[in-house]
Amino acid sequence: MSDNTEQPIKFSEKYLKTTWLTNVRNYYIQNRTIVVNLGNQKAHIAENPEKYLRPRTSTILQEISIKDGDSLLLIEIGGDETNIGGIVLDPALWNLFGNIADFPKDVPLYKSTQYDLGIVKFDPYFVTGLSDQPQESKIKEYQLKVNWWFVPAKTNCAIHIQHMVPDFLEVHTQIYGIGRMQKFHANNFDTLYEDVIMSPGDTHIPFASVDEDGQFVYPWHQYYSDTDCIWMANEFHPI
Structure with a gap:
């Protein structure tokens, strides 16, 4: 594979140019860009002293240059944000979530096309914080899938404890606006116990744990938007 292989990801070409970059070698980032490490390796940044992205x-x-890495997603930010919510009007790339799932149609939650971005390996017990060091015997393979979501300001995106497809690990990366990942004791907004503020470039730590059968399990949780928001769901599906 050649170095710095670029593949455009068409969530939005007008507002947020997105590129999947693999086999990274001394790749220069010119413009202000959200960089998400979706691979197996640390991505080393050519800073002095040297820093890295886990x-x-x-x-x-x-x-600045990224010295190495196996799989990065680059989302270039900036430019004209006028009418940025119009990205959801492309029917080839976006759907009102209530039209494709058992979800209220009066909640303006929109989901983009989903893309497969390769296979990654990790120890789920280490990634979810149940062990302090990864163990080779527990490392598994996962198919990585990513998609974007959009909601206007002040939207509750529904408390839930399960997903449409069970048993995958998800984390979210904030792309635009300010939102929150929230945890609840029960399926009730009055039981909120953790509020994780998300600003552009943030990825929260996994909410999931692993049960006695090795399955990912979640607390009651939801996304809430303080402003108009776009975020990316990074889903790791067991193979």
């Missing part, structure tokens, strides 16, 4: 984490970079 798998399943993200940051914002500009005018």
Whole structure:
């Protein structure tokens, strides 16, 4: 495979140019860009002293090189944000979630096309914080799938404890606006117990744990938007 292989990801070409970058070698980031490490390896940043981006984490970079990495998603930010909510009007790329799932149609939650971005490996017990060091015997393979979501300001995106497809690990990366990942004791907004503020470039730590059968399990949780928001769901599906 050649170095710095670029593949455009068409969530939005007008507002947020997105590129899947693999086999990274001394790749220069010119413009302000959200960089999400979706691979197996640390991505080393050519800073002095040298810094790195761990798998399943993200940051914002500009005018600096990434020395290496196996799989990064680059979302270039900035430019004209006028009418950015119009990205959901492309029927080839976006759907009102209530039209494709058992979900209220009066909640303006929109989901983009989903893309497969390769296979990654990790120890689920280490990634979810149940062990302090990864163990080779527990490392599994996962198919990585990513999609974007959009909601206007002040939207509750529904408390839930299960997903449409069970048993995958998800984390979210904030792309635009300010939102929150929230945890609840029960399916009731009055039982909120953790509020994780999300600003552009943030990726939260996994909410999931692993049960006695090795399945991912979640607390009651939801996304809430303080402003108009776009975020990316990074889903790791067991193979």
